[in-house]
Amino acid sequence: MAASGTNSRPGSGVRAEYNATTVGKTLVTPDLMILRVRTDEPRSEFEAGQYTVLGMYGSEPRSPNSVAEADPAPPDKLIRRPYSIASTRTETQQFEFYISQVKSGQLTPRLFNLEMEGRLFVSKRIVGVFTLADTPPGCDVVMVATGTGMAPYVSFLRSHITERSGSKLAVIQGAAHSWDLGFYSELNFLASAFSNFHYLPTVTNGDKTWAGHRKWIEEILHEGTLQQETGIVMDPDRTHFFLCGNPKMVENVSALLADRGYTRHRRRSPGSLHIEEFR
Numbered sequence: 001m002a003a004s005g006t007n008s009r010p011g012s013g014v015r016a017e018y019n020a021t022t023v024g025k026t027l028v029t030p031d032l033m034i035l036r037v038r039t040d041e042p043r044s045e046f047e048a049g050q051y052t053v054l055g056m057y058g059s060e061p062r063s064p065n066s067v068a069e070a071d072p073a074p075p076d077k078l079i080r081r082p083y084s085i086a087s088t089r090t091e092t093q094q095f096e097f098y099i100s101q102v103k104s105g106q107l108t109p110r111l112f113n114l115e116m117e118g119r120l121f122v123s124k125r126i127v128g129v130f131t132l133a134d135t136p137p138g139c140d141v142v143m144v145a146t147g148t149g150m151a152p153y154v155s156f157l158r159s160h161i162t163e164r165s166g167s168k169l170a171v172i173q174g175a176a177h178s179w180d181l182g183f184y185s186e187l188n189f190l191a192s193a194f195s196n197f198h199y200l201p202t203v204t205n206g207d208k209t210w211a212g213h214r215k216w217i218e219e220i221l222h223e224g225t226l227q228q229e230t231g232i233v234m235d236p237d238r239t240h241f242f243l244c245g246n247p248k249m250v251e252n253v254s255a256l257l258a259d260r261g262y263t264r265h266r267r268r269s270p271g272s273l274h275i276e277e278f279r
Ligand SMILES: Cc1cc2nc3c(=O)[nH]c(=O)nc-3n(C[C@H](O)[C@H](O)[C@H](O)COP(=O)(O)OP(=O)(O)OC[C@H]3O[C@@H](n4cnc5c(N)ncnc54)[C@H](O)[C@@H]3O)c2cc1C
Pocket: 051, 070, 081, 082, 083, 084, 085, 097, 098, 099, 100, 101, 102, 104, 105, 106, 107, 108, 109, 148, 151, 277, 278, 279
């Protein structure tokens, strides 16, 4: 049933464009959240890794731990931004997003201020080419992420892990601290349940309780850790790489892979290196 959108919670003002309701919000850290929304009307099935657009009005309140807007949004403007969907591809009405708060940004402090049942806009279109569609079924797939760059991979895995039993899949997730590793439990569970899936979290500022890698993602690749732990080789004919996250990580890893013969995948010139940029 469609929500009425007439309650008085933050983000729930009566706005014709608002067409979705907040049904879940998990703060991974104060500035990193998993947001679940239910659209009033179902969407079409989508491809894992695609994105849609979320929106809220400039008149909506901002989160208490944000700062003044660098570029203030007019109150009557619907602020829209694209976000990757973390849900499985067959989900048509309830969607999960993994969002980082840009404290001086226009939209994210308003999204962070949403409470349960708060209303917002979700585009009817789901688009994007950062998908597994152009990876041959037998190839190995390495997914490299920092921060919210994990969102499309969570969708990949939730949608396709059972279909790819004939190839190896790996996630290399980098963060400053272990508590910044969103979806850590789900990824560890998948690694224990599927012998062809390998999870390599790495933190640069781990405290003494962190037993995992403490390397930069670039080192994991350069020093051969990926191959030693998973058997996956950096060969563009056998392994496709996906990169999403911090622009410097994407630049460095792209350069490292270019040295191994990788070229960026584009519709007209297929390659084995797939990149999603969040800005
Ligand atoms: C295809 C695509 C998918 C995306 N998916 C996600 C996603 O899954 N999760 C997610 O959190 N974001 C995602 N983004 C980024 C998102 O669309 C917004 O740009 C981001 O949330 C900032 O919005 P804002 O209105 O709060 O900040 P704005 O008001 O737009 O930005 C203010 C300033 O902050 C800087 N800025 C913008 N983005 C970031 C950032 N991520 N980190 C630090 N500084 C930034 C910019 O320089 C800008 O000048 C995606 C972007 C694209 C293009």
